[in-house]
Amino acid sequence: VLSSDGLTGAADLRGDALIVLSAFFYSFHVLRLGKWAPQTVAIDLAVSKAAWETLYSVASVVLLVVLAGGGAAGQGPILSGGAGGGIQAVLDAAATSTFAPAADVASFFNSAAQGDITSAETTTIFTAALWCGTMTCAYTIWAQSFGQKVVRPAQANLVYTTQPIFSAIFAAALLSETLSGQGYLGGAIIGAALLISTGGEDGEATGGGGEATA
Numbered sequence: 001v002l003s004s005d006g007l008t009g010a011a012d013l014r015g016d017a018l019i020v021l022s023a024f025f026y027s028f029h030v031l032r033l034g035k036w037a038p039q040t041v042a043i044d045l046a047v048s049k050a051a052w053e054t055l056y057s058v059a060s061v062v063l064l065v066v067l068a069g070g071g072a073a074g075q076g077p078i079l080s081g082g083a084g085g086g087i088q089a090v091l092d093a094a095a096t097s098t099f100a101p102a103a104d105v106a107s108f109f110n111s112a113a114q115g116d117i118t119s120a121e122t123t124t125i126f127t128a129a130l131w132c133g134t135m136t137c138a139y140t141i142w143a144q145s146f147g148q149k150v151v152r153p154a155q156a157n158l159v160y161t162t163q164p165i166f167s168a169i170f171a172a173a174l175l176s177e178t179l180s181g182q183g184y185l186g187g188a189i190i191g192a193a194l195l196i197s198t199g200g201e202d203g204e205a206t207g208g209g210g211e212a213t214a
Contacts, residue, residue, distance in 0.1 A: 027157055034153035037145050046142040053137075061105055068094045068102035158197050161190050 037045060094106035111117050117125075148156055165187045171177040179187075 026160075027153075030148070030157050030160070031153045033144065033148050034156065037148040038150075040145070042142055042146040042149065045145040046138070049141050049145070050138060053141075064099070064102045065094045065106050066090055068097040068099045068106075155197055158190075158194050162194070165190060 091106045091110055094102045095110055097103045097106070144156075151159070168177075168179050168183060168187065172179065
């Protein structure tokens with residue numbers, strides 16, 4: 001809603017609605033993690049989370065491709081004509097689907113099956129997958145499980161909101177990108193929220209310590 005492009009129609013609100021919805025579900029996840037993290041070994045919780053996230057991700061990709069491919073082919077989500085022929089037919093149909101995520105996935109698998117992906121591209125893909133899998137997924141899942149043993153969900157959510165700030169910093173440092181006035185304003189609001197939250201927590205801790213001493 002606050003993007004620099006402005007609003008040109010109701011369709012532009014879909015992305016904002018999805019962001020709000022994802023924020024709601026992520027906040028719910030943080031609340032649940034705040035309950036279970038103090039009671040669980042961080043590595044065990046991280047392994048469990050990673051396993052279920054992988055399962056749900058693979059299932060979601062397969063479901064999207066099958067639905068998009070079956071719908072584009074006019075066959076519904078049923079794979080017909082034999083396992084091999086049916087899957088290839090669905091992939092071919094999904095590659096021409098108007099649903100971009102399913103079309104991208106189907107096109108990738110078709111290109112891989114036909115040998116159109118070079119060894120250099122394969123190396124790049126696997127390097128990116130390795131980095132994302134180890135650093136941005138596995139490590140962060142463990143770090144979040146470990147950190148929320150002692151950090152309250154409300155404060156944790158505020159810390160997580162600093163991600164756009166660090167993204168902007170890295171983009172400026174590595175890609176020479178610049179931030180708009182709205183971007184600086186958003187970063188200032190996030191920083192102010194963190195300072196207010198931290199100040200309130202320090203005050204509570206000091207007050208609690210005084211009562212305990214008394």
